[in-house]
Amino acid sequence: MILKFAVLLLTGIFKFDLSRSRPDIIHQFDIWHFCKSIKKKIRSKGELLTGWMRSITNHFWWCCSTCEGDVNLLKEKWMSLLYHVRNKHSWKGDSRFVTIKKCAHKKLSIKASSDVKWLEEGTPEYHALTCFAYCLQ
Numbered sequence: 783m784i785l786k787f788a789v790l791l792l793t794g795i796f797k798f799d800l801s802r803s804r805p806d807i808i809h810q811f812d813i814w815h816f817c818k819s820i821k822k823k824i825r826s827k828g829e830l831l832t833g834w835m836r837s838i839t840n841h842f843w844w845c846c847s848t849c850e851g852d853v854n855l856l857k858e859k860w861m862s863l864l865y866h867v868r869n870k871h872s873w874k875g876d877s878r879f880v881t882i883k884k885c886a887h888k889k890l891s892i893k894a895s896s897d898v899k900w901l902e903e904g905t906p907e908y909h910a911l912t913c914f915a916y917c918l919q
């Protein structure tokens with residue numbers, strides 16, 4: 783499932799490589815297109831994840847723009863979302879992650895952290911996001 787996502791993304795990166803004359807526009811268009819698809823999938827989950835839509839698409843954009851074509855790095859970055867949304871920014875004990883062991887952002891201030899409506903494991907919202915993250919196709 784996640785592999786389909788990676789292959790789909792690599793298709794976009796491949797297009798990027800073929801379009802050396804205007805790589806910025808083509809690459810951004812592909813990511814924009816995927817973000818549009820992500821928003822559509824989030825909306826299909828009803829209201830559960832709408833509060834996280836911007837964060838999810840921003841995270842996706844960040845994953846695409848920093849993976850340097852490395853599928854494994856892309857997957858790890860993408861799946862780190864499932865920790866971040868629970869206000870967990872480090873996952874050193876999770877063997878599914880080889881390269882990425884913590885969020886790339888700076889440590890959140892108490893105020894910044896308290897302003898976020900974090901998800902909790904076991905809630906319908908978190909379940910919906912987990913399904914979404916694994917099943918993105």
Ligand SMILES: [Zn+2]
Pocket residue numbers: 865866870871885886887
């Ligand atoms: Zn984080």
